Amino acid sequence: MELDANLKLRAFTVFLTVLLSSSIGPNMTFYYLKYFGSLWTGILLVIVSVAGFLGSLYGGHLADAWGRRPTMLVGAGLMITGYILATLANSPWLFQPGLTFFGFLIAMAGGSLADPADQAMMIDVSTPANRQFVFALIYWIVNIGVMFGAAIGGWFFRDYLFYLLLGMTFGAVINFLVIFLGMRETFTGQAKEQAKTVKQALRSYLTVLQDRRYTIFALGAVLSIVVYSQIDYYLPAHLTADFHTYWLWAQEIYGQRMLSLMMITNTALIIIFMGLINHYSTRWPLIFGFSVGQGLQGFGIALSFILGDFWPLILATLIWTLGEIIVVPAGQTIRADLMDPDRIGAYSGVFAVTRPIGTIIAGSMVSLSSLINKWGMAVIILIMTIAAIGLTVKAVNTPQKSK
Missing domain, CATH: 1.20.1250.20 (MFS general substrate transporter like domains)
Structure with missing residues (x-):
């Protein structure tokens, strides 16, 4: 309870995000296999992995260029957009597996974009004295979320996917509101970089690799x-x-x-x-x-x-x-x-x-x-x-x- 307010809020959003993503994410492979077949499922999973990879790289650059909080808000906004599309694509009024994949692709890119900023904010507001405890606490919360999320997904995914997606969308909205209303910017380093192009991002990472x-x-x-x-x-x-x-x-x-x-x-x-x-x-x-x-x-x-x-x-x-x-x-x-x-x-x-x-x-x-x-x-x-x-x-x- 003595931790920085941002860390307390981060603990809550981590639990909520992991709980919801663990109830649906691991089961989406079965969904893709059912509607796209094994060949296309493999291709789609590679596309999702590449999107996550690129999102993480660019998000790390934006965390220093824009700041932690703005980058997290953009990522959270993309997650809401993606989950809304996936929910509509599996609603009683519309069923479209292709739109479902597109929605999850956007959500994955958003989550990956925000993740380096999330990690950077945790480091910003922790201290050398409590940092190891903070990482242990977050890891403990992640495991609780995975345990309950996997149980929820195993029980409800097949017959109640629409309602699970509604819950995930609602959780993404809460996550956005917590960041927007509760978290403060923690970037206190040198002046933020002005250029935010891919070239500038690559230059930034090449500099890191020189360490x-x-x-x-x-x-x-x-x-x-x-x-x-x-x-x-x-x-x-x-x-x-x-x-x-x-x-x-x-x-x-x-x-x-x-x-x-x-x-x-x-x-x-x-x-x-x-x-x-x-x-x-x-x-x-x-x-x-x-x-x-x-x-x-x-x-x-x-x-x-x-x-x-x-x-x-x-x-x-x-x-x-x-x-x-x-x-x-x-x-x-x-x-x-x-x-x-x-x-x-x-x-x-x-x-x-x-x-x-x-x-x-x-x-x-x-x-x-x-x-x-x-x-x-x-x-x-x-x-x-x-x-x-x-x-x-x-x-x-x-x-x-x-x-």
Whole structure:
């Protein structure tokens, strides 16, 4: 309750946004498959990813050129527009899957545009003393939103999509009003840049990439994302092929259900123990906390790849979840500390690029797994984990003058 008012409001909008997006977003793939087929679904998902990628890049530049609050308002406005189109396209008066996709494309671009400004504002109004706690708190709230949102979507998506979309539109309007009425501008750096062209944005990002410390850290972040993304990419394939069916309370647990149980276990542990564990881990030196967390997470995920029985996989889940709880706030705090305070938006935009790059690499490794089997995948994950830790340590220890 002692946090800056912007952070309190940000916590509320994060929960609302994640709750609504988690109830619909993950299920839209099934929607596209039903109405467009597998070929077009793949193409449409790539288009959405590219829109998010470009939106993040340009949004990071605008966060420094316009300021945090104006950029967030533009992004929130685009989200409202997109959700209104998607709602109308699935209403009792109109049904148009093509318009639904167009609406979600606009909403994705708006959300991605606003995200670097959101991140920059959090860094602006937090302090080195409370920053790790702030990131841990936001991550905890995100997991609560995901848990409830996934439950709502699983229960209502098929039969009540129109009402879910209405709720998402209403939530986007509330988000806009909270930013407009409640949040203040936090950009206090040098004079805002006047040029807002794509050329100027690219020039801004090239300048960020000349910061050797931050570039090394970003490379380590790509490897961290590759490691964690295997939970969504290779782990389902491994469980489908190698999990030994288990009966729990008269219910058959097969590969797909085991993955769901592992994710439920992960989310529940984060919600219950995030505060307790971070109460102690935040007292550690940042780089030590990052190394311990990243090491546990990578080891637990690699262990999941070579196990095929129920309880050993639950144990592996406990290990990588403990690592996740420790590494996320530590890593985000290190990222904030390495940024130029006058250009946080551009730095946030550059960091946004690491996620699509990491997920592309992670996806390609699923094809590679057919050649190197589960043991090879486990070894590669461990090597990437060690490399991610090494690059992050090198970034932190690189002198500031090497910018």
